Amino acid sequence: MAALCRIRHRWKRIQYLHVFTRNLAGKCDYDLVVIGGGSGGLACSKEAAQLGLKVAVLDYVEPSAKGTRWGLGGTCVNVGCIPKKLMHQAALLGAAVKDAQKYGWQIAGTVCHDWTTMAEAVQNHVKSLNWGHRVQLQDKKVKYLNLKGSLLDEHTVRGVSKAGKETILTAKNIVIATGGRPKYPTNVPGAVEHGITSDDIFWLQKSPGKTLVVGASYVALECAGFLTGIGLDTTLMVRSIALRGFDRQMAGLVTDYMEAYGTKFAWNSIPKRVDKLSSGVLQVTWTNTEMGCEHKDTYDSVLWAVGRAPESKALGLNKVGVQLDEATQKIVVGADESTSVPNIFAFGDISEGRPELTPTAIKAGKLLARRLAGQSAELMNYDNVATTVFTPLEYGCVGLSEEEAERRHGEDQIEVYHAFYRPLEFTVAERDASQCYIKVICERGGDQKILGLHLTGPNAGEVMQGFSLGLQCGxxxxxxxxxxxxxPTCAEEVVKVHITKRSGLEPTVTGC
Structure with a gap:
């Protein structure tokens, strides 16, 4: 055994000597090594390879606290945008079935939802995407390594396999695109033992049943929304406000609709503990900060959506001097995605001050690849990036919130045009449209440049995509x-808004 250990130690020394001598000679194994196989990392690696660089991408998924694992593609593909939108669609179909009867469809028998059927279909689609990404990397001559990557020095990456086997790679440039993972609360006994996160919900084989969702982010609201929509008893526990960072009025419309839709809300509430009872159900104890009283209720599942943490701790960043933001532990980057170490770059959710959105990571990754290949000097423009919250009533926005516009320009220097409207689809179905609303925030003087546009309503994302081009063009x-x-479309109502908040006139659309 001792002899075997000496051999292993000697082999490691040979590996490190190999790295050292290669670096001295200025030669590396790769032009670019990307750590992180999410949407951004894959986009960067494929673009770089297409431009002639020799590229390797390392991706490794640490199981969630509940043991959930998934394949290549990162958060968006496996436990984010894709499965979330598909389950949101399942909920929308449930609402459409109810509407259908008003439109003359004869639906016999009781309509109910089967979680297993939905989950299997969603998971199969995700697995097909995993495979597709692997094929694309192979086709584009990108070396894919299922290894957990960390930095040994500014040109050297250490990759470790599931079995513990070590691989050393050297690169002229290194890109970090490891994203983040959901957080558990650290001060709630039983939270980790008995709770799940968004890393788990989409891979459950059976229905979560009566569910408590704790959090107020878009992840929390979207999950609570589709769980309610497929018929599950769902409660959303919010400490203070929902959708922090978004327009406050729009956030209120979203939660008002969700309450009318059937989601229960426990406002101003902080969880204290989670206990598993002998019956198998979970008993949650929480405090209402407004009333100062304690409450208890039982649930089949508790889903924590209380924020995300960057995957930066295990990267060995301190060894090479990559600067982190002390508060967030995200990597501090420049306008060109550069870190404090010249040839190390980072983008996506791991980067401080960047929007945590898949399309921005993809775009930033491609542009970075072009710069590293010497093909372009173009930088990523992070202004006026549109996004949509896929709650039961979707909320799409681009540009500034009303609060941010007031802060930057002053309340007297902005004009807010707004309208409540009723989607035509809602009329025959007799659906409540009181939260369908449009807000256009403009500079008050000059040509009245549009600063922000917000919409709640059906297909908000599809509507907002087109208008975001307008804001990019000024x-x-x-x-x-x-x-x-x-x-007749919902998008049509945006180009008709003419009533200002300042006027105090009734903003409800009544006709052409």
Missing amino acids: ATYHQLLQTVGIH
Whole structure:
């Protein structure tokens, strides 16, 4: 055994000597090594390879606290955007079935939802995407390594396999795109032992049943929304406000609709502990901070959606001097995604001050690859990036919130045009449209440049994508009014808004 250990030690020394001599000679195994196989890392690696660089990408999924694992593609593909949107669609179909009867469809028998059927279909689709990513990397001559990567020095990456086997790679440039993972509360006994996160919910083989969702982020609201939509008893526990960082009025409309839709809310509430009873159900104890009283209730599942933490701790960043933000532990980056170490770059959710959105990571990754290949000097533009919250009533937005516009420009220097509208689809179905709303925030003077646009309503993401192009091009309110709408659509209502908040007039759309 001692002899075997000496051989292993000697082999490691040979490996490190190999790395050292290669670096001295200025030669590396790869032009670029990307640590992280999420959407951004894959986009960066494929783009770089297409431009002639020799590229390797390392990706390794640490199981969640509940043991959930998944394949190549990162958060968005496996435990984020893709399965979330599909389960949101399942919920929308449930609402559509109810509407269908008003439209003349004869639906016999009781309509109910089967979690297992949905989950299997969603998971199969995700697995097909995993396989597709592997094929794409192979086709584009990117070396894929299922290894957990960390830095040994500014040009050297150490990869460790599931079995503990070590691989050393050297690279001219290194890119970190490891994203983040959901957090558990650290001060709630039983939270980890008995709770799940968004890393688990989409891979459950059976229905979560009566569920408590703790959190107020878009992840929390989206999960609570689709769980309610497929018929599960769902409660959302919110400490203070929902959708922090988004427009406050719009956030209120979203939660108002969710309450009317059937999601229960425990406002101003802080969980204290989670206990598993002998019957197998989970008893949650919490405090209402407004009333100062304690409550208890039982649930089949508790889903924690209380924020995400960057995957930066195990990267060995301190060894090479990569600067982290003390508060967030994210990597501090420049406008060109550079870190404090010249040839090490980072982008996506791991980077401080960047929007945690898949499309921004993909775009930033591609642009970085082009710069590293010497093909372009273009930087990522993080302004006016549109996004949508896929709650039962979708909320799409681009640009500034009303609060941020007031902070930057002053309340007297902005004009807010708004309208409550009723989607045509809601009329025959007799659905409540009181939270369907449009807000266009503009500069008050000059050409009235549009600063922000917000919409709650069906297909908000599809509507907002087109208008986001307008904001990228510096669209003004006058240009918006000159745009002819497509009738009859929800998007049409955006180009018709003409009533200002300042006027105090009734903003409800009543006709053409």
